[in-house]
Amino acid sequence: MDFIDALAGWMTTQRWYAGKGHQPRLRILDAQPGPADSMRYLVMDDAGTLPTLYHVPLVLAGSDDVADVVDSGEGRAYVDAARQHDFAVGSLAEMGVDVHRVTGSRVLTGEQSNTSIVFEERGEPTIILKLFRTLHHGENPDVTVQRALSAAGSPYIPRFFGSQDASWPDVGRESGSAQGTLGFVQEFLPGVRDGWDIALEAARDGRDFTESARDLAIAVAGVHGALSVTLDTTHADPEVVAAIGSAWRRRLRIAASEVPAVADRVEAIDAVYRAALDDPWPQLQRIHGDLHLGQVLAVPGRGWRLVDFEGEPLRPMAERALPDLPLRDVAGMLRSFDYAGAVGGGADGAAWAAACQETFIDAYATAAGSADLDGTLLRALVLDKAVYESIYEARNRPDWLAVPLAGIDTALTFRNAS
Numbered sequence: 001m002d003f004i005d006a007l008a009g010w011m012t013t014q015r016w017y018a019g020k021g022h023q024p025r026l027r028i029l030d031a032q033p034g035p036a037d038s039m040r041y042l043v044m045d046d047a048g049t050l051p052t053l054y055h056v057p058l059v060l061a062g063s064d065d066v067a068d069v070v071d072s073g074e075g076r077a078y079v080d081a082a083r084q085h086d087f088a089v090g091s092l093a094e095m096g097v098d099v100h101r102v103t104g105s106r107v108l109t110g111e112q113s114n115t116s117i118v119f120e121e122r123g124e125p126t127i128i129l130k131l132f133r134t135l136h137h138g139e140n141p142d143v144t145v146q147r148a149l150s151a152a153g154s155p156y157i158p159r160f161f162g163s164q165d166a167s168w169p170d171v172g173r174e175s176g177s178a179q180g181t182l183g184f185v186q187e188f189l190p191g192v193r194d195g196w197d198i199a200l201e202a203a204r205d206g207r208d209f210t211e212s213a214r215d216l217a218i219a220v221a222g223v224h225g226a227l228s229v230t231l232d233t234t235h236a237d238p239e240v241v242a243a244i245g246s247a248w249r250r251r252l253r254i255a256a257s258e259v260p261a262v263a264d265r266v267e268a269i270d271a272v273y274r275a276a277l278d279d280p281w282p283q284l285q286r287i288h289g290d291l292h293l294g295q296v297l298a299v300p301g302r303g304w305r306l307v308d309f310e311g312e313p314l315r316p317m318a319e320r321a322l323p324d325l326p327l328r329d330v331a332g333m334l335r336s337f338d339y340a341g342a343v344g345g346g347a348d349g350a351a352w353a354a355a356c357q358e359t360f361i362d363a364y365a366t367a368a369g370s371a372d373l374d375g376t377l378l379r380a381l382v383l384d385k386a387v388y389e390s391i392y393e394a395r396n397r398p399d400w401l402a403v404p405l406a407g408i409d410t411a412l413t414f415r416n417a418s
């Protein structure tokens, strides 16, 4: 088997491989020397509807009797460099971190669309490096937003330590090359649990979660307030509003073509979009962009922290870096309570979710930093999120498709009643 076939075979087994549902068609766009004798392969997959560029650092091991093998032969093997301590520490140093106190490293396991490595200093986990696996031209929003929040002293995110960019050939650009983010480093928060885990347990047991929902709303509003003063904002000119409206409708068309139940509701959903597009809009600003309970971490004794500001994975990267409506994040959290209520399997999941949603909205409205809560706009954004989720679930977790579909019906019923 040649190298490219072996690479394709290995990549499809990785959680971060985004091309689920098709056979990869790979070509190596570039190979750049990395730390600890590694080679960063920048690998284009042309098989999907849009080409995807993957970041695949590999290192040659002297024996083929090793773990994480990508390709092997003649007693040697290419292995995943991300799982090699020397590569990990070398990358950390390249991102500007003093590595003298680092005593160990390990790759985080779990449902991750990137690869995160946790480092110990004197035996204690203190640093986390997130290696982006898909690369895009332009700085990754995760870096732009977390660096700005950290510099502003926001208490609602982990502290930002550094990042690293790379350039690669791109015949589609006038300059002939593209530049984007390979990864970044931040403070590791020990002993955290993510909000999804905690909420699901509470929903299952029918335990009140409104106090946590209130604290979450305060954290989200605090992040919005800090971002509205630290990064660019845009006036919602008619062209900007029209562009966001087109993105809603583009998404609705994709969902309608993949999910019959959405196709049946296109007109009703579009009526809500029309009303929202006719409303006066607030100033647009940077936001989280894919906020849900899985993106918030509870730090023992210190409250909530938001992570993963990369935006929705199904959205084009250029769109994710634009100023947007803070209510998009509010809508994301409201939908997430709905998910936890539905998936938790408690006696009255719907009532559990409704109590969290009500508390979250009330607390957000009065918290420092919050944006104006326009009901029509919020309803459109809740629908847009549920439409996005219907595509996400149809493609990744068909068993859960009923959750966003029920969310769409609730949002439409609410509109008819008002």
Ligand SMILES: Nc1ncnc2c1ncn2[C@@H]1O[C@H](COP(=O)(O)OP(=O)(O)O)[C@@H](O)[C@H]1O
Pocket: 108, 111, 112, 113, 114, 115, 116, 128, 130, 158, 186, 187, 188, 189, 190, 192, 194, 294, 295, 297, 307, 308, 310
């Ligand atoms: N600063 C941090 N401290 C502790 N754990 C973290 C930190 N950042 C991320 N994590 C853990 O890693 C998981 C995945 O992080 P995330 O940024 O969402 O990665 P991805 O974009 O690959 O999904 C989080 O759900 C959390 O469990």
Ligand SMILES: O=P(O)(O)O[C@H]1O[C@H](CO)[C@@H](O[C@H]2O[C@H](CO)[C@@H](O)[C@H](O)[C@H]2O)[C@H](O)[C@H]1O
Pocket: 113, 196, 290, 292, 293, 294, 308, 311, 312, 313, 314, 332, 335, 336, 337, 339, 340, 389, 392
């Ligand atoms: O991979 P990411 O965490 O960036 O986000 C994607 O996957 C999420 C699923 O894990 C998806 O979130 C949806 O499911 C959550 C429960 O697993 C739920 O809390 C969210 O409300 C729901 O949107 C997210 O939309 C997707 O972008």
